[in-house]
Amino acid sequence: MVLLSSCAVRTDQLARDPGTVRMALNGWVGYEASAEVLAHILREEMDYQVQLVRVDEQPSWQAIDQGVIDVIVENWGHEDLMELYGPGGNGTAVDGGPNGNEGVIGWYVPAYLEEEYPEITTLEGLKENTDIFRTAETGDRGEFLGGAPGFVTQDQGMIDAFDLDLQIVFAGSEPAQITEVRRRYAEEEPVLFYFYEPQWLQEELDLVKVDLPPYEEGCADDLEEVPCDYPAYELNKIFRAGFVEEDDPAYRFLDNWTWTNDHQNEVARMIADEGLDSSDAAEIWVEENPEVWRPWIPAGFDAG
Structure with a gap:
């Protein structure tokens, strides 16, 4: 058992195996499609171990805060959680920028x-x-x-x-x-x-x-009374702050990664509609789309 007594040590800085990437796996097939493609490339092209941790959306942030996972690959808003765990809060979560999905x-x-x-x-x-x-x-x-x-x-x-x-x-x-x-x-x-x-x-x-009154800033602040539609989401990645600070090739690969709704749907359909195992669907997509994913590999990377 490790006791953390110093407030100078963030909870996300617990030691991890630098050869392993721990990725949240949220409960919808589009997310699974993204995570499995990234995991396949990390394993087969970059020689990393990958742990896909099945966890719901909000607990994913808690897992980042606790140092249990390194990345959420598809975040839908959650400004409240960014306030709690981001730079203005615990400082354990970092906005990783768009993943390309709208x-x-x-x-x-x-x-x-x-x-x-x-x-x-x-x-x-x-x-x-x-x-x-x-x-x-x-x-x-x-x-x-x-x-x-x-x-x-x-x-x-x-x-x-x-x-x-x-x-x-x-x-x-x-x-x-x-x-x-x-x-x-x-x-x-x-x-x-x-x-x-x-x-x-x-x-x-x-x-x-259905065409509903458009979203305006603040119209959904009170979830008991929401007189507007949902906002549009530029889906993004959330990184564990310590993972970003380590700046190893796995982080840079995930930081480089963006793809489109069509790319995700190709893989998701293979999983959900055609019944392929998610890892097999990811492998097929990777084999057929090298021009899409090779630019995600960090420049100069050598798996050795």
């Missing part, structure tokens, strides 16, 4: 529903037609299909602020939500649900985002 969260309906109810993708049209989303579980209220409870969400505050007769029913996980949306889509049933991009299913199903 994040969108919103409310979606299938295109066939818009054809039947052209006004359904407006706030007023939604308010007038919540009854079409009623289910046995929600009774007299329309169902709003949520994803995983741990995802970034302000849906209840939006429902309350917009005075919508809706009840949130959480699918429980990304795969469970996708299964349910696909089932209803195949039957052309009404469904209103929380969803996002990048997400490979957007390329398979014809979905329409």
Whole structure:
């Protein structure tokens, strides 16, 4: 047991094996796609060991603070956690800059529903037609299909602020939500649900985002009353401060890494839709896209 008695020692500075990179693995397939591709390159091209630590979004930050992981590869906002763990707080987390993915969260309906109810993708049209989303579980209220409870969400505050007769029913996980949306889509049933991009299913199903009052600075500060849509997200990396200070090739590789929504969706589709093991999907993508990832390798690097 190691006792830390000096406030001069940050919790993230606990000793680690310099040949091992510890990467958070959050619970959606797009994140997994990014993490597995990076892990494959670190292992096969740079001779590092990689530990993928399965952990939810917010606990990932706590793990960085405790020195347990080195990097979160896809962060969706979390300004509150940056205030707590970033330079103005504990000083254990560092904004690693954009990872290249553009994040969108919103409310979606299938295109066939818009054809039947052209006004359904407006706030007023939604308010007038919540009854079409009623289910046995929600009774007299329309169902709003949520994803995983741990995802970034302000849906209840939006429902309350917009005075919508809706009840949130959480699918429980990304795969469970996708299964349910696909089932209803195949039957052309009404469904209103929380969803996002990048997400490979957007390329398979014809979905329409509901047009809600746009996000403005401060409009979501009180999550009990949110009279606006989600903000757009420039998804970024979060590094453990000690990992940045070590400045070894693994850090510089991850710092160099950016890719697009399309790149992520290619790998995510192989995992979630085609049933490939995530490491196999990553290997296929790496073999087929050397022109994309070779510039991420630090200049002059030699695995030796």
